[in-house]
Structure formats: structure tokens, C-alpha cells
Amino acid sequence: ILTTDTRPKEAKVVRDASIKTPAALRSILGRETGIPPRDIAFRYSVWGKPSIEARGQPSADFSVSHTKGLSAVALARDTSVGVDLEPYRPCPDRIRIAADVFGLDVAQQLLALDRKRQDAVFLGLWTAGEAFVKARGLGFAGMNGTKVPVRLSDKRSDLVVLRDEFSTDWSLTRLELGDDFVGHVVVGARAGRTLRHNPVELRVAAGVGSR
Numbered sequence: 510i511l512t513t514d515t516r517p518k519e520a521k522v523v524r525d526a527s528i529k530t531p532a533a534l535r536s537i538l539g540r541e542t543g544i545p546p547r548d549i550a551f552r553y554s555v556w557g558k559p560s561i562e563a564r565g566q567p568s569a570d571f572s573v574s575h576t577k578g579l580s581a582v583a584l585a586r587d588t589s590v591g592v593d594l595e596p597y598r599p600c601p602d603r604i605r606i607a608a609d610v611f612g613l614d615v616a617q618q619l620l621a622l623d624r625k626r627q628d629a630v631f632l633g634l635w636t637a638g639e640a641f642v643k644a645r646g647l648g649f650a651g652m653n654g655t656k657v658p659v660r661l662s663d664k665r666s667d668l669v670v671l672r673d674e675f676s677t678d679w680s681l682t683r684l685e686l687g688d689d690f691v692g693h694v695v696v697g698a699r700a701g702r703t704l705r706h707n708p709v710e711l712r713v714a715a716g717v718g719s720r
Contacts, residue, residue: 534573534582541584542569558646572643574692583694591643593636594684594692603631610638610649612656622665630667632691634659637669637681640695644679669693
């Protein structure tokens with residue numbers, strides 16, 4: 510699970526492999542926010558992004574990702590949040606997808622890397638991009654053909670960063686998930702507000718579950 514506490518603009522990260530049902534999700538969110546699970550209701554944007562509504566409580570954004578037995582929830586107050594996880598695996602169409610989704614310059618960065626590193630780096634780009642579009646509440650479909658604004662920090666680097674024009678209002682953090690998974694969380698300011706960059710911190714770690 511990836512969550513934030515009640516202090517504005519602070520993101521805290523929790524991992525959990527047990528998010529199977531809405532009831533389990535309510536239990537987890539209740540534990541992290543202090544809101545009784547029975548009081549938590551979900552509302553969804555037109556693109557399907559969930560947020561929390563609870564009687565007498567400020568609303569909170571959250572994002573969920575599941576893959577191969579690992580689940581993550583990113584929870585934030587006073588800001589937007591998105592998370593994505595993927596298992597490391599071969600990605601034979603990585604260069605074409607990178608060009609289509611992130612832009613030709615990013616595909617060229619990826620192509621310049623040693624071939625053995627390209628799958629892992631591509632999945633880093635993908636999870637960063639997916640986390641960004643989730644935080645915006647759009648999904649890839651809602652980008653309407655606009656390139657997702659992530660890239661590698663330089664031609665030989667594995668580090669994924671946001672493009673400069675987005676780095677003031679959005680924060681991207683890579684999650685430390687061991688040797689089998691890659692993931693990112695994106696935190697962004699709500700409209701009309703300024704993002705304060707605070708570190709995403711691992712708060713609780715749980716078993717990954719069977720794969």
C-alpha cells in the first residue's frame with residue numbers, strides 16, 4: 510500500500526498483498542486514515558479515478574495497483590496521487606511502445622542502453638507514466654494522444670524523471686520493491702495549489718504473496 514498521512518503534501522508508502530475486496534480496501538484505508546471503515550465511501554471521476562468520501566472528514570485521493578500477488582495503495586490528502594507496479598519481464602515491443610507513449614526522444618534514450626538493461630528500464634518508464642496518468646485522474650485514454658511526460662535523466666541512466674515543465678507541480682518517486690518488481694508513485698498539487706516536495710517513505714512492509 511502507498512499512503513499519506515493527514516499532514517498536507519506528505520506521502521507515506523505501505524506495501525500489502527491482501528487487497529482482495531472493497532471491504533479489505535476499506536479496512537486498510539480506515540487503518541491508515543483513522544476513519545471507521547463503515548464510514549468510507551468511494552467516488553469516481555469520469556475516467557474512473559477513485560477518491561474517498563467519509564462523513565465529517567476531508568476527502569482523500571487514492572490509487573491502487575495489483576500485479577502478480579503484490580498490491581499497492583497510494584493514499585493522499587490535499588494532493589493527487591497515483592501508483593503503478595509491474596513485475597520484471599521481457600518486453601519485446603519496448604522501443605515502439607516507448608516512442609508511442611513517451612515520445613521518440615525517450616525511445617532513443619532507451620535504445621542507447623545495453624540491450625540487456627532495456628526491458629527493466631522500460632518497465633521503470635512504464636510504471637512512472639502509469640502512476641502519472643493515474644494521479645491526473647485520466648488514465649492513458651484520457652491523455653488524448655499527448656505524450657506522457659517521463660524520460661530518462663540522461664542517455665545512459667536508469668533513472669526515470671518527469672520532464673522539466675512538470676517537475677514543479679508533480680513529484681515522482683521510485684519504490685524499492687526488491688529484485689522482482691518495479692514501481693513508482695506520483696504526487697501532484699491540486700488545481701490552484703503549489704506542491705511541496707516531501708519524501709515518500711516506506712511505512713509498513715508486508716508479504717508479497719504467491720506469484
